[in-house]
């Protein structure tokens with residue numbers, strides 16, 4: 001039986017997980033399971049679990065972990081996820097991590113690695129806080145990395161560029177606080193099990209992708225030797 005590459009992608013907001021997941025998906029031919037997207041798809045397609053989730057959402061409540069896990073389990077049972085997967089957005093808390101472990105065991109599988117894309121708080125604020133979004137069509141610019149030709153004006157439709165609520169420095173700092181308080185304990189949890197792989201996320205995207213690729217290739221080699 002081929003060895004599986006069951007991965008969790010981890011890191012603060014603004015770490016570039018989406019970009020890296022896209023690369024991984026192509027390089028290793030693994031399905032990318034972003035739990036937010038998965039939840040929305042279930043609701044849209046009105047699956048049994050999606051209907052249950054919608055009832056919570058309509059009531060203004062958080063969708064319970066068990067429902068998210070049940071959706072993830074369904075997804076992991078699909079054909080394309082048999083050799084592995086890239087999970088993003090779950091787990092975010094210790095109880096979720098423990099629940100995921102139990103579910104994986106139930107499925108007769110185990111996590112191969114937790115890839116942490118490590119980025120400092122200041123870098124996150126610099127990346128997200130510099131974003132400017134146009135009011136007309138949502139085009140996104142960045143004051144430092146992708147500035148518009150004229151300050152405060154969209155290159156494409158001349159509408160005003162604004163700082164979205166989510167991109168305000170105080171909102172970003174709050175999200176980072178949440179991340180450090182709730183999610184960071186998971187880093188220690190997975191490190192203790194020797195499956196944490198720390199990647200320097202401050203490097204340019206290509207270099208980050210190369211480091212992840214090398215890390216996973218090493219894991220594959222170790223798996224082969226262990227057989």
Ligand SMILES: [Zn+2]
Pocket residue numbers: 134135136137138139154155156157158159
């Ligand atoms: Zn625009």
